[in-house]
Amino acid sequence: MRVLVVEDEVRLARQIASALTEAGHDPIIVHDGEGALREATETSFDLIVLDIRLPRMDGFDVLRHLRSQHVPSRVLVLTARGEVKDRVTGLRLGADDYLPKPFAMPELVARANALGCLCGSRDVSSPAPNCANASGSTSTNMTRSWWKFSSDDCERRLAILR
DSSP, X not given: OEEEEEOSOHHHHHHHHHHHHHTTOEEEEEOSHHXXXXXXXXXXXXXXXXXXXXXXXXXXXXXXXXXXXXXXXEEEEEESOOSHHHHHHHHHTTOSEEEESSOOHHHHHHHHHHXXXXXXXXXXXXXXTTOBXXXXXXXXXXXXXXXXXXXXXXXXHHHHHO
Protein backbone atom coordinates (compact mmCIF):
# COMPACT_ATOMS: atom_id res chain seq x y z
CA MET A 1 0.00 0.00 0.00
CA ARG A 2 1.38 3.43 -0.96
CA VAL A 3 1.42 5.75 2.07
CA LEU A 4 2.18 9.46 2.27
CA VAL A 5 3.57 10.34 5.72
CA VAL A 6 3.13 14.05 6.47
CA GLU A 7 5.01 14.88 9.66
CA ASP A 8 7.23 17.89 10.38
CA GLU A 9 9.24 16.11 13.11
CA VAL A 10 11.94 14.48 10.97
CA ARG A 11 12.86 11.75 13.47
CA LEU A 12 9.23 10.72 14.04
CA ALA A 13 8.54 10.75 10.29
CA ARG A 14 11.46 8.36 9.74
CA GLN A 15 10.26 6.06 12.54
CA ILE A 16 6.76 5.95 11.06
CA ALA A 17 8.11 5.27 7.57
CA SER A 18 10.38 2.53 8.91
CA ALA A 19 7.51 0.80 10.76
CA LEU A 20 5.27 1.03 7.68
CA THR A 21 8.02 -0.34 5.44
CA GLU A 22 8.58 -3.23 7.84
CA ALA A 23 4.83 -3.95 7.65
CA GLY A 24 5.01 -4.19 3.84
CA HIS A 25 3.91 -0.68 2.88
CA ASP A 26 5.60 1.84 0.56
CA PRO A 27 5.86 5.17 2.45
CA ILE A 28 6.92 8.56 1.12
CA ILE A 29 7.73 11.37 3.62
CA VAL A 30 6.82 15.06 3.33
CA HIS A 31 7.49 17.59 6.11
CA ASP A 32 5.09 20.47 5.37
CA GLY A 33 1.48 21.09 4.36
CA GLU A 34 2.10 22.60 0.94
CA GLY A 35 4.39 19.72 -0.01
CA ALA A 36 1.77 17.26 1.22
CA LEU A 37 -0.96 18.82 -0.88
CA ARG A 38 1.28 18.89 -3.96
CA GLU A 39 2.42 15.26 -3.50
CA ALA A 40 -1.10 13.95 -2.76
CA THR A 41 -2.59 15.59 -5.84
CA GLU A 42 0.26 14.54 -8.18
CA THR A 43 0.74 10.97 -6.93
CA SER A 44 -1.78 8.28 -6.05
CA PHE A 45 -1.68 7.16 -2.39
CA ASP A 46 -3.85 4.58 -0.65
CA LEU A 47 -3.33 6.25 2.74
CA ILE A 48 -2.14 9.61 4.00
CA VAL A 49 -0.85 9.81 7.59
CA LEU A 50 -1.36 13.51 8.28
CA ASP A 51 -0.11 15.62 11.18
CA ILE A 52 -2.15 18.75 11.92
CA ARG A 53 0.50 21.21 13.12
CA LEU A 54 2.58 21.65 10.00
CA PRO A 55 4.65 24.47 8.51
CA ARG A 56 3.33 26.33 5.44
CA MET A 57 -0.19 24.87 5.66
CA ASP A 58 -2.03 23.33 8.61
CA GLY A 59 -3.14 19.70 8.28
CA PHE A 60 -6.84 20.60 8.54
CA ASP A 61 -6.40 22.91 5.52
CA VAL A 62 -4.56 20.15 3.65
CA LEU A 63 -7.43 17.77 4.41
CA ARG A 64 -10.03 20.35 3.36
CA HIS A 65 -8.24 20.86 0.01
CA LEU A 66 -7.82 17.12 -0.58
CA ARG A 67 -11.51 16.45 -0.07
CA SER A 68 -12.61 19.45 -2.14
CA GLN A 69 -10.46 18.06 -4.98
CA HIS A 70 -11.96 14.58 -4.42
CA VAL A 71 -8.61 12.95 -3.68
CA PRO A 72 -9.76 9.41 -2.74
CA SER A 73 -6.89 8.53 -0.37
CA ARG A 74 -7.82 7.42 3.13
CA VAL A 75 -6.54 9.83 5.78
CA LEU A 76 -5.27 8.95 9.24
CA VAL A 77 -4.83 12.12 11.28
CA LEU A 78 -1.89 11.86 13.64
CA THR A 79 -1.51 14.78 16.03
CA ALA A 80 -0.93 16.08 19.53
CA ARG A 81 -4.28 17.85 19.21
CA GLY A 82 -6.37 15.08 20.76
CA GLU A 83 -9.29 17.02 22.23
CA VAL A 84 -12.77 15.90 21.23
CA LYS A 85 -13.44 19.09 19.24
CA ASP A 86 -10.26 18.53 17.20
CA ARG A 87 -11.14 14.88 16.52
CA VAL A 88 -14.66 15.87 15.44
CA THR A 89 -13.25 18.61 13.19
CA GLY A 90 -10.86 16.16 11.54
CA LEU A 91 -13.58 13.57 10.99
CA ARG A 92 -16.03 16.14 9.64
CA LEU A 93 -13.40 17.35 7.19
CA GLY A 94 -13.13 13.81 5.84
CA ALA A 95 -10.47 12.03 7.91
CA ASP A 96 -10.99 8.27 8.13
CA ASP A 97 -9.30 7.83 11.50
CA TYR A 98 -7.65 9.92 14.20
CA LEU A 99 -4.71 8.85 16.38
CA PRO A 100 -3.56 11.28 19.09
CA LYS A 101 0.10 11.61 20.06
CA PRO A 102 1.78 10.03 21.91
CA PHE A 103 0.90 6.72 20.29
CA ALA A 104 2.28 3.21 20.11
CA MET A 105 3.85 2.42 16.73
CA PRO A 106 2.15 -1.02 16.53
CA GLU A 107 -1.21 0.74 16.88
CA LEU A 108 -0.41 3.13 14.03
CA VAL A 109 0.59 0.19 11.81
CA ALA A 110 -2.57 -1.72 12.81
CA ARG A 111 -4.75 1.29 11.98
CA ALA A 112 -2.97 1.73 8.63
CA ASN A 113 -3.54 -1.95 7.85
CA ALA A 114 -7.20 -1.69 8.89
CA LEU A 115 -7.80 1.37 6.71
CA GLY A 116 -6.19 -0.45 3.80
CA CYS A 117 -8.40 -3.50 4.39
CA LEU A 118 -11.58 -1.46 4.75
CA CYS A 119 -11.15 0.44 1.53
CA GLY A 120 -9.10 -1.97 -0.48
CA SER A 121 -6.28 -0.85 -2.65
CA ARG A 122 -6.75 1.46 -5.61
CA ASP A 123 -4.13 -0.52 -7.50
CA VAL A 124 -5.27 -4.15 -7.46
CA SER A 125 -1.71 -5.27 -8.18
CA SER A 126 -0.63 -4.04 -4.71
CA PRO A 127 -3.26 -5.02 -2.14
CA ALA A 128 -3.02 -3.91 1.46
CA PRO A 129 -1.03 -6.49 3.41
CA ASN A 130 -2.68 -8.92 5.83
CA CYS A 131 -6.22 -8.32 4.55
CA ALA A 132 -8.55 -11.26 4.42
CA ASN A 133 -12.15 -11.37 3.28
CA ALA A 134 -14.95 -13.10 5.19
CA SER A 135 -13.89 -16.51 3.89
CA GLY A 136 -10.34 -15.92 5.15
CA SER A 137 -8.70 -15.59 1.75
CA THR A 138 -6.84 -12.49 0.67
CA SER A 139 -8.78 -10.39 -1.82
CA THR A 140 -7.39 -7.99 -4.38
CA ASN A 141 -10.71 -7.24 -6.10
CA MET A 142 -11.85 -4.50 -3.75
CA THR A 143 -12.71 -1.12 -5.21
CA ARG A 144 -12.30 2.39 -3.87
CA SER A 145 -14.45 5.42 -4.11
CA TRP A 146 -14.48 8.76 -2.37
CA TRP A 147 -17.18 9.05 0.27
CA LYS A 148 -18.59 12.15 1.87
CA PHE A 149 -19.54 11.41 5.45
CA SER A 150 -22.58 12.79 7.25
CA SER A 151 -22.35 14.05 10.83
CA ASP A 152 -23.93 10.72 11.94
CA ASP A 153 -21.03 8.87 10.31
CA CYS A 154 -18.58 11.16 12.09
CA GLU A 155 -20.26 10.57 15.44
CA ARG A 156 -20.09 6.78 14.91
CA ARG A 157 -16.39 7.05 14.06
CA LEU A 158 -15.78 9.23 17.10
CA ALA A 159 -17.53 6.67 19.34
CA ILE A 160 -15.11 4.03 18.04
CA LEU A 161 -12.15 6.25 18.94
CA ARG A 162 -13.29 6.64 22.55
